Amino acid sequence: MVKQEDRAPSRSHRDESGSLYDFRPVTEKDLPMIAGWLAEPHVAEWWDDPETEIAGIRQHIDSISVEPLIVELDGKPIAYLQSYDPHLEDDHPYADQPFGTLGIDLSIGRPELVGLGHGSAIVRQFVEQLFEEGVPRVIIDPNPANGRAIRAYEKAGFTPIDRRQSIYGDVVLMAVDAEASDAEEGK
16 A cells, blocks of 8 residues: 555546546545445445544545545546555454455445446456556455345455454455456456
């Protein structure tokens, strides 16, 4: 992970369908919008209360262990994405993953965009960029009851590797490895 000031202003990538998603760092100005997304029923079901989450996101703006991002489609914010290094946090429950592994979390903020394939497309694009940067493995940890998220992550190439109880609750730990992604592209 790199410090906020060392990051590129935004990341963008095209998926197979030609959709363009931009990934830019979260700023203080984004926090009210994210709080609104966290209050949406489709997001609130899976996250803690918005005040607690916003306080955490605010702390991560200048963090070296977590990178909070806004996902934009056609210049409009549509989702919150964060990546994190479980090896940079003391006693992180996923520190048993191979060194260099990054974890991600995603929430589509705008309810009218849920169920249209954006989740898997965003994750796939972001993961491919992480692989290009040399990340060997990416993990994600949906709640086992969140079937929609699990299907989206499977569509993006993730496979379940473990079921865990941790400080994050009951999760299905899912992973995709750079080698597996390269093998898929070679077919």
